[in-house]
Amino acid sequence: MSKLLIVAEQRDNQLKKVTLSAITFAKKEGFSFDIIILGSSVESVAKELSEYGAKRVLYSSSPLFENFIAKTYAEAIHEVVVKNDYEYIVSTSTTTGKDFLPRVAVKLNAGMASDIIGAEKDGDSLLFKRPIWAGAAVALTEITTPYKVISVRVSAYPPAEKTTISPIESITLTKISTPNVKFISLQENKSTRPELTEAMAIVSGGKGLKSKENFNALLEPLADALAGAIGASRLAVDSGYATNDLQVGQTGKSVAPNLYIAVAISGAIQHLAGMKDSKVIVAINKDDEAPIFEVADYGFVGDAFTAIPKLTELIKSGK
Amino acid sequence: MRFLVTCKRVTDPEMKIKVLNDGSGVDLEDANYAVNPFDEIAIEAAVQKIEEDGEGEVVLVAIGDEEYDEQIRHGLAMGANRAIRVVVENGETLDSDSIAKILVAIYNEEKPDIFMLGKQSIDGDSSQVPQLIAEYLDLPQATFVSKIEYLNSEVRVVREVDGGFETLQLSTPALISVDLRLNEPRYPSIPNMMKAKKKELKEIELDDLDISLPQKQKVIFRKLVSPPKRKGGVKLSSIEELYDKLKNEANVL
Numbered sequence: 087m088s089k090l091l092i093v094a095e096q097r098d099n100q101l102k103k104v105t106l107s108a109i110t111f112a113k114k115e116g117f118s119f120d121i122i123i124l125g126s127s128v129e130s131v132a133k134e135l136s137e138y139g140a141k142r143v144l145y146s147s148s149p150l151f152e153n154f155i156a157k158t159y160a161e162a163i164h165e166v167v168v169k170n171d172y173e174y175i176v177s178t179s180t181t182t183g184k185d186f187l188p189r190v191a192v193k194l195n196a197g198m199a200s201d202i203i204g205a206e207k208d209g210d211s212l213l214f215k216r217p218i219w220a221g222a223a224v225a226l227t228e229i230t231t232p233y234k235v236i237s238v239r240v241s242a243y244p245p246a247e248k249t250t251i252s253p254i255e256s257i258t259l260t261k262i263s264t265p266n267v268k269f270i271s272l273q274e275n276k277s278t279r280p281e282l283t284e285a286m287a288i289v290s291g292g293k294g295l296k297s298k299e300n301f302n303a304l305l306e307p308l309a310d311a312l313a314g315a316i317g318a319s320r321l322a323v324d325s326g327y328a329t330n331d332l333q334v335g336q337t338g339k340s341v342a343p344n345l346y347i348a349v350a351i352s353g354a355i356q357h358l359a360g361m362k363d364s365k366v367i368v369a370i371n372k373d374d375e376a377p378i379f380e381v382a383d384y385g386f387v388g389d390a391f392t393a394i395p396k397l398t399e400l401i402k403s404g405k
Numbered sequence: 406m407r408f409l410v411t412c413k414r415v416t417d418p419e420m421k422i423k424v425l426n427d428g429s430g431v432d433l434e435d436a437n438y439a440v441n442p443f444d445e446i447a448i449e450a451a452v453q454k455i456e457e458d459g460e461g462e463v464v465l466v467a468i469g470d471e472e473y474d475e476q477i478r479h480g481l482a483m484g485a486n487r488a489i490r491v492v493v494e495n496g497e498t499l500d501s502d503s504i505a506k507i508l509v510a511i512y513n514e515e516k517p518d519i520f521m522l523g524k525q526s527i528d529g530d531s532s533q534v535p536q537l538i539a540e541y542l543d544l545p546q547a548t549f550v551s552k553i554e555y556l557n558s559e560v561r562v563v564r565e566v567d568g569g570f571e572t573l574q575l576s577t578p579a580l581i582s583v584d585l586r587l588n589e590p591r592y593p594s595i596p597n598m599m600k601a602k603k604k605e606l607k608e609i610e611l612d613d614l615d616i617s618l619p620q621k622q623k624v625i626f627r628k629l630v631s632p633p634k635r636k637g638g639v640k641l642s643s644i645e646e647l648y649d650k651l652k653n654e655a656n657v658l
């Protein structure tokens with residue numbers, strides 16, 4: 087029997103790749119694990135999930151799960167956990183995971199560790215590493231309850247590779263109550279770019295770009311040339327240069343791509359919290375004292391408006 | 406409309422945080438404190454609503470010792486009507502679940518229409534307390550809210566979620582956790598700060614609340630460590646040189 091249940095995430099019955107990071111966590115810590123996926127029609131998602139070495143992949147297709155509602159998800163997961171007696175309940179610290187996992191913890195009288203980036207053995211127990219204070223400290227966290235709920239920081243665990251095939255099993259959940267919130271709509275920020283948390287390269291822009299037009303005109307060609315994603319500082323999002331889900335930082339996304347290019351971003355601690363684990367950091371800023379240079383592997387002091395088109399041209403030429 | 410809003414004291418977001426050598430905590434020797442920025446946004450949203458309506462009440466709640474009063478007074482000066490402080494020494498050792506249980510007890514005494522909280526506090530960064538409370542009380546829950554529209558006995562909110570914006574409608578009483586872009590909190594005027602000194606700030610002893618907190622917290626920080634330090638690299642004098650390094654040294658192109 088598996089001790090650990092991974093709650094997978096989907097949208098429009100398409101698997102969200104973030105789930106593969108939760109799988110990596112389970113494998114890395116040597117757990118045998120089951121996966122559960124909920125949605126309106128998720129048999130195909132379950133099939134996709136069956137390629138990652140789980141003991142079993144459970145799925146439940148129901149109109150109840152068409153839109154994500156925290157209360158509904160918590161009830162469903164609780165029912166599954168009690169029936170199968172998992173010890174660990176794991177998902178990712180996406181806005182979805184954050185929304186429903188604490189509610190599962192209450193139902194199980196469990197402690198929860200949020201947004202973990204690692205784990206280490208301590209005798210029989212496992213201690214979880216979580217960044218606190220915008221990443222200025224890492225807390226070695228113990229969960230003292232029999233059930234343990236965990237959300238995993240996606241950027242800390244690379245997506246799992248396919249391995250052995252696991253059986254899939256449709257389940258029916260019977261204890262779901264009527265939701266007490268009405269879902270009205272989801273307005274998606276459509277983009278053809280890779281998701282921030284999945285991209286190998288990210289070009290991120292700050293307040294120094296001064297307008298949405300500049301932001302797009304400078305960063306899009308560079309992101310295209312790198313086949314990368316676009317990110318933004320909080321001030322760039324607040325000023326309307328970029329959409330909310332592109333914010334990188336303490337209160338936005340945490341990312342760790344191979345290449346992170348920070349353009350006209352000063353490097354406040356709240357921004358660094360979300361990107362300082364990137365492999366290679368490049369900073370382009372006209373202020374040579376900007377704190378972003380303290381974490382950048384390569385810096386260029388100068389005007390982004392001339393530097394970025396030049397860099398884009400060089401990358402495109404490939405020489 | 407009656408609001409209950411959290412007003413947590415946190416270290417100043419601008420402050421540089423250092424872990425103590427023995428790993429027992431962070432160095433707070435010369436710390437400055439502020440209202441948790443997300444709670445400030447929640448207070449602002451509630452105060453805006455009662456100002457607009459010309460009626461209603463905003464009650465603040467904090468958990469801590471008397472050092473917290475300075476931040477509570479700040480919240481009162483922003484326009485909240487009164488405040489409650491649950492007296493706890495060493496509040497930092499309480500986990501999210503204990504905090505949630507205390508707040509549930511206060512909710513049950515106050516019975517507000519809306520319980521409004523910041524989506525996370527900038528010290529613990531857990532983002533759990535609002536959701537825990539919603540579950541304990543079975544309240545309609547909306548987290549990460551960046552827009553609120555008040556209908557008759559319902560509220561319509563826009564949530565910032567991965568990939569876009571979600572709109573939910575909740576009947577009151579309801580619980581809302583707020584995100585950065587809901588509003589820009591005001592800075593209280595001097596006269597309002599003076600007025601705030603006279604507003605009610607009630608202390609409630611933990612023992613007077615009908616709750617029991619576990620001896621052993623569900624989540625314990627065994628030790629704090631410093632994150633791996635990143636060293637700054639080189640500054641290059643031209644974009645050509647930068648390109649060359651990225652291509653031939655870092656191999657990331």
Ligand SMILES: Cc1cc2nc3c(=O)[nH]c(=O)nc-3n(C[C@H](O)[C@H](O)[C@H](O)COP(=O)(O)OP(=O)(O)OC[C@H]3O[C@@H](n4cnc5c(N)ncnc54)[C@H](O)[C@@H]3O)c2cc1C
Pocket residue numbers: 291292293294295318319320321322333334335336337338339349350351352353354355356357360370371372373376388389390391418442443527
């Ligand atoms: C509770 C809280 C949570 C927060 N969460 C986040 C978060 O998640 N993410 C985040 O990013 N921030 C967050 N912040 C905000 C953070 O503190 C900073 O205010 C923000 O990151 C600054 O954004 P910026 O670097 O774009 O703007 P600024 O700090 O204004 O920097 C602009 C930079 O652009 C440079 N510049 C200007 N013109 C040019 C040019 N032509 N060429 C090159 N460089 C130029 C300037 O030298 C400057 O360094 C948070 C703050 C708080 C209080």
